[in-house]
Amino acid sequence: MRLFGISRYKSCLMMVLLQLGLLALFTPSVAHAEYGDVVLNTRAEEAGMRPVIFPHWFHRIRFKCKVCHTELGFEMRAGANEILMADIIDGKMCGRCHNNNIAWGPQNCHLCHSGLPGLKTGIRGGDSTGGPGKW
Amino acid sequence: MNRIFAWTILIICVGQGFALAETLTETGAKVSPWKLLAEDGLHDPDGPGMKYLQEPSEALSQLPEDVVGNKVNWVRTLDRGFIDPRINLYSAKQEKVLDLDVIRQNTGEMNMVRFPHRQHNEWLDCTNCHEWLFKSKAGATKFSMYDILQGEFCGRCHGAVAFPLTQCNRCHSVPRSAKAAMTDSNKRALMK
Numbered sequence: 001m002r003l004f005g006i007s008r009y010k011s012c013l014m015m016v017l018l019q020l021g022l023l024a025l026f027t028p029s030v031a032h033a034e035y036g037d038v039v040l041n042t043r044a045e046e047a048g049m050r051p052v053i054f055p056h057w058f059h060r061i062r063f064k065c066k067v068c069h070t071e072l073g074f075e076m077r078a079g080a081n082e083i084l085m086a087d088i089i090d091g092k093m094c095g096r097c098h099n100n101n102i103a104w105g106p107q108n109c110h111l112c113h114s115g116l117p118g119l120k121t122g123i124r125g126g127d128s129t130g131g132p133g134k135w
Numbered sequence: 136m137n138r139i140f141a142w143t144i145l146i147i148c149v150g151q152g153f154a155l156a157e158t159l160t161e162t163g164a165k166v167s168p169w170k171l172l173a174e175d176g177l178h179d180p181d182g183p184g185m186k187y188l189q190e191p192s193e194a195l196s197q198l199p200e201d202v203v204g205n206k207v208n209w210v211r212t213l214d215r216g217f218i219d220p221r222i223n224l225y226s227a228k229q230e231k232v233l234d235l236d237v238i239r240q241n242t243g244e245m246n247m248v249r250f251p252h253r254q255h256n257e258w259l260d261c262t263n264c265h266e267w268l269f270k271s272k273a274g275a276t277k278f279s280m281y282d283i284l285q286g287e288f289c290g291r292c293h294g295a296v297a298f299p300l301t302q303c304n305r306c307h308s309v310p311r312s313a314k315a316a317m318t319d320s321n322k323r324a325l326m327k
Contacts, residue, residue: 018145032170035175035191062221065296066222067224070260070262076292108184114184117179124177
């Protein structure tokens with residue numbers, strides 16, 4: 001028996017392919033959220049620590065942007081801020097809050113130094129600033 | 136006869152394809168858009184601090200939804216009081232919010248851009264953008280969509296921590312026909 005002028009086996013194969021094609025077309029993949037996390041690894045790994053993951057979403061629930069980007073002096077560009085552990089312990093940069101007073105103190109190394117080895121410094125998410133657009 | 140049979144099979148196959156896709160979509164809708172920290176490709180699942188970190192889904196699923204970015208409409212979140220973030224640490228500066236829309240007209244064939252100061256000023260201080268990135272004087276700062284896509288000007292935040300640049304119409308929101316109606320409003324500043 002021939003369907004549409006081609007052999008039964010070929011047409012069977014084509015139907016299966018057609019179904020798979022439709023499936024691929026009409027099943028939206030779950031779009032995952034982009035967190036805008038900042039990876040800090042200019043020094044961490046060289047010094048034997050995991051890279052730092054700074055979660056923007058977590059902080060902006062608790063503080064407005066201006067707190068860190070005005071009062072604390074963080075520049076709005078990943079990699080543009082010189083962040084040294086010594087300064088943090090002295091109460092500068094992250095240490096303005098992470099001082100056991102406003103937030104937990106710098107003795108909790110692994111809460112920040114929580115990244116996978118080998119990560120590059122930069123902002124992560126589906127879209128990023130500081131380079132050719134990815135959208 | 137063969138032709139009718141072939142068409143019947145074809146229609147059944149197409150129908151089945153749609154039905155399968157439908158079922159998968161329904162189950163897919165229940166999947167959380169927020170990846171677990173251990174699976175986000177950034178955190179080390181073996182890190183000793185992992186068990187103390189808050190999962191994004193725990194916090195973000197409670198906030199007004201968005202379709203892009205981290206799936207939270209942050210402006211609405213603040214406006215509707217879902218969160219009450221601190222505005223300062225030590226300085227006793229009073230919070231001043233400027234409610235002034237800026238309309239940029241020089242946008243090619245796209246709708247004009249409405250920049251609402253209020254929504255930005257709720258989160259940011261004037262000095263975060265002025266005078267270094269944007270001049271206060273209307274029309275004094277020259278920038279193009281290309282600059283923004285490179286992560287400059289609006290692109291400093293939009294795309295990374297604010298809604299991405301794929302959302303054209305959220306900024307390009309004012310049709311040119313609306314221009315005449317806008318000039319009498321003192322809440323708006325027109326910009327070439």
